[in-house]
Amino acid sequence: MAPGKDDSSKAASELQYAPATLGIHGDDPLNSSTDVAPPMHVSTTFRYSHNPDELVPGEDEEASATLLQGLRCPLTFHQLTGFEPHVYSRLSAPNTSRLERILSRLCHGQALTYSSGLSSFHAMCVLLRPKVVAIYEGYHGCHGVLGILERLYGVKKVDLRDESAWDAAGLGKGDMVHVETPLNPTGEAYNLAEFAEKAHKRGAYLTVDATFGPPGLQDPFEWGADVVMHSGTKYVGGHSDMLCGVLVVRRKDWFQQLYTDRIFLGSVMGSFEGWLGVRSLRTLELRVQRQSKNTEALVSWLDGLMRAGSGEEGAAVAVSDDAIVVKELVARLQHASLQKKDMGWLKKQMPNGFGPVFTIWMRDRETAKRLPSKLKLFHHATSLGGAESLIEWRRMSDRTVDDRVMRLSIGVEDFQDLKSDLLNGMRELAKELRLGGKAQARL
Ligand SMILES: Cc1ncc(COP(=O)(O)O)c(C=O)c1O
Known part of the structure; x- marks a missing residue:
């Protein structure tokens, strides 16, 4: 099927496929050539249409929703999701869009990829702008990111296990309860439904680092997660040869904000990683x-x-x-x-x-x-x-x-x-x- 012509009835029926099938067919609607194995695209820039009548400068309603800090992001929702032509690879690129499409299907939300797991954690914090974050020990790098946010904006960290510390620090509306499960390095799992309830009753968000429990093992959205992240370097890559971060959300406004933020944070994966990622998801x-x-x-x-x-x-x-x-x-x-x-x-x-x-x-x-x-x-x-x-x-x-x-x-x-x-x-x-x-x- 040519890009730009998403067959939505097909997309809907895809949702019923099991993960093994989605890993192989989740990007079928983006097949723009007859190749069975996806071609590798290295270009950073993509030609606009040669037909002046097809040049749309991005002034429609959806595009204006992506205004950020006075900068106009001339993309429609369909461009964000890989169904319209690419413009510049810091915005979107063919191999990465294919990877994101499969991840979206596997993770039951809208997925965006990043240059590493830590850049996706950072992007999540930029999106939610918490003042307080409840977090367990887990992966030390996420604490490094929170250390930077503390230095810049005074973000406070509290122990995930100690609810009285959450309240003492004023954890509430818009703050983050961040659960890594299973936990690095022990492999112990945490009850997401329980943390969702504790977070939501305070107006906070439940963010889940599901790196150790990739798609097929757990679905954090089913248990109340608001944002799901992965270090895609691990099971998404699966062959110890690519760095990747993944964020998945269900709110369209969050997806658009994340997408716009990523343009200006510049934390995109390279096209080769996008290609490797698709190759890997086939056998996830x-x-x-x-x-x-x-x-x-x-x-x-x-x-x-x-x-x-x-x-x-x-x-x-x-x-x-x-x-x-x-x-x-x-x-x-x-x-x-x-x-x-x-x-x-x-x-x-x-x-x-x-x-x-x-x-x-x-x-x-x-x-x-x-x-x-x-x-x-x-x-x-x-x-x-x-x-x-x-x-x-x-x-x-x-x-x-x-x-x-x-x-x-x-x-x-x-x-x-x-x-x-x-x-x-x-x-x-x-x-x-x-x-x-x-x-x-x-x-
Ligand atoms: C649970 C967890 N989250 C995040 C990260 C960071 O990922 P990356 O190394 O891709 O930045 C790691 C890395 O080991 C991890 O184990």
Whole structure:
């Protein structure tokens, strides 16, 4: 179908497709050529029509709604959504529009992309202009952005768990209750319906960083979110090769404001990232379900070994050699799948899996520092969400986190191979530590 001719009955029926189908067909209406794989567009500027009668200088009603700080943004709503010709790539560009269209379908709102997850968090704060933000620890970079806003405008931060602190700081109309779920780095999930109620009764907005629970795993709008954000660098990209941020809103006025703001903030993704993003979304559902399943199986296996011999449900019956090694090295595990008492709401909010990131608390700093060197299939690197498994001694990139924390981002490899790699690595580490201990004792 040629661009500019959105078949709205088709667009409406698309809404009924499952995420696996939308990842592949969500951008069909923007197919402007016969290519099956989307062409890569590198141009920053696009020719206007050669026909003077088709030159519309953007003076219609919708365009005037996008006036910002005295600057005229000559775009109609249809241009914003990729159905009319592009003008300049800081405004919109073909590959990015395709990515945004698929994301809009998958996330059940209007999606805009940004140059990184943090630039999308910043854009969200520019849109909502909160005076107070309730937030949990989570990803440290978002706190960095709030630090800048505090310096510029005195924005206050309060602890998400402490409602009395919200009220003491005057959290109310137009402020932000920001929930990252599942949380970085632990992989623990939070009850969005509960936070929506607490935010909305004060006139505040619920903003959700859903990076760890991408489309297919959770839909924050269903539980009361006003704005949903993602670091698209993670599962949207999915191959550790692009930076991307995503904001999704349902209010048309917010979408237009975000779009206009992005023109002047200049925080757009490059066209190559737009192209990579579409390539990646084709397999989003497959990757994420597999990664999430692998993760749950690994967590359950490790948890069973840690509780071996306890007689508790899910615990290994006998205390095997493997269990001895795991008990020796691991102090604690964290992942939403272990939140047994929360399963009532959690299974509703994350019906297809609890996300592909979990945390192992090693027994001490030294053990944590050494584990990655014993693994063959896990890269020791920061970030997450790629097809390949990563492990990170979290202290390398976040000094606010306990120095025993290992963050694992599970990829699409075979579960048995990942399990063997972790077990062999832990065996080797335990042996090394025991030998080291004996040598110490001899001194
Ligand atoms: C939960 C979460 N939000 C936001 C970000 C920031 O994303 P980006 O690195 O794409 O700016 C990250 C990055 O790790 C993250 O984990």
